[in-house]
Amino acid sequence: MDLPRVAITYCTQCRWLLRAAWYQQELLTTFHRELGEVALRPATGGVFRVEVDDVLVWDRSERGGFPDLPELKRIVRDLVAPDKPLGHTDRVAEG
Amino acid sequence: MDLPRVAITYCTQCRWLLRAAWYQQELLTTFHRELGEVALRPATGGVFRVEVDDVLVWDRSERGGFPDLPELKRIVRDLVAPDKPLGHTDRVAEG
Numbered sequence: 001m002d003l004p005r006v007a008i009t010y011c012t013q014c015r016w017l018l019r020a021a022w023y024q025q026e027l028l029t030t031f032h033r034e035l036g037e038v039a040l041r042p043a044t045g046g047v048f049r050v051e052v053d054d055v056l057v058w059d060r061s062e063r064g065g066f067p068d069l070p071e072l073k074r075i076v077r078d079l080v081a082p083d084k085p086l087g088h089t090d091r092v093a094e095g
Numbered sequence: 096m097d098l099p100r101v102a103i104t105y106c107t108q109c110r111w112l113l114r115a116a117w118y119q120q121e122l123l124t125t126f127h128r129e130l131g132e133v134a135l136r137p138a139t140g141g142v143f144r145v146e147v148d149d150v151l152v153w154d155r156s157e158r159g160g161f162p163d164l165p166e167l168k169r170i171v172r173d174l175v176a177p178d179k180p181l182g183h184t185d186r187v188a189e190g
Contacts, residue, residue: 005134007132012127017120017123017124018120021116021119021120024116024135025112025113025116028112028135028137029112032107032137033137035137036136037102037134037135037136037137038134038135039100039132039133039134039135040119040123040132040133040134041131041132042123042127042128042130042132
């Protein structure tokens with residue numbers, strides 16, 4: 001069975017490549033055994049979206065901004081590895 | 096029609112994430128209109144592979160190392176945008 005895939009679509013006009021790459025590297029570091037791949041997809045028009053397989057988990061146009069990293073990790077964790085503890089990221093959420 | 100996809104598979108045990116991310120960001124910067132996505136795929140066992148759609152264009156186990164960036168850009172260009180000039184990268188190759 002293929003492992004889950006994350007796709008981050010970002011606006012090149014807005015110069016969000018480095019931002020997208022940062023989220024990507026954080027996700028790959030935390031979930032290197034749980035994710036099959038994380039893809040960066042160039043787009044235009046202010047787009048910033050994160051999808052886990054076919055599930056849209058973040059859309060800047062709906063949310064009005066970018067995800068905090070701990071929040072994004074929790075969202076991805078809940079979909080791909082619900083039993084995986086995130087350590088400090090979870091404790092910040094509880095606190 | 097979907098734009099071409101590049102996939103970079105890298106060994107997490109070898110800590111090649113940053114190396115893979117560097118190639119990825121260079122390709123996305125150069126080919127942001129010509130590529131649909133560039134994906135990073137965690138693996139183990141010393142793997143470092145680059146695929147353009149279904150074509151394996153670099154395999155560390157065959158090549159004995161990593162691609163120079165200008166060489167990788169020329170390989171990708173020849174497949175996804177053969178008429179695109181690469182400026183300095185082409186001139187270095189000719190010189």
